[in-house]
Amino acid sequence: MEPQPHPTESRTNNNRSRRRQPVEPVLMETSEVAAMLSMSTSWVYREASKLGLKGYKLGRGKNAKVLYKKAEVFKWLEQQKIH
Incomplete structure (x- = not known):
């Protein structure tokens, strides 16, 4: 008869695969x-805040990155649709 795995071991393995x-x-x-x-990119830096796209600055100085929420960008783009 083979040893049975401990119940917490199988849950841990399932969580890792997830x-x-x-x-x-x-x-x-x-x-x-x-x-x-x-x-x-210079247009995005200059115009994004004017258009309502909020950037998130990560880091300091000239090496800082400005990131935008993907959902907000798509929402803004959808609002620009000509009806």
Whole structure:
């Protein structure tokens, strides 16, 4: 007869396999937003806040990244639709 695994071991193994599933990114880099909108990155930096797109700055100085929530970008883009 083979030894039975402890009940917590099987749950731990199941949790590990669930964690390995790819996660959809929530944030987009400025370059990704610019490419999606067919605009330059400088345009995105300059105009995004005027258009209501809020950026999230990560880091300090000139190496800081500005990221945008993907859902907000798609919502804004949908609002630009010509009816």
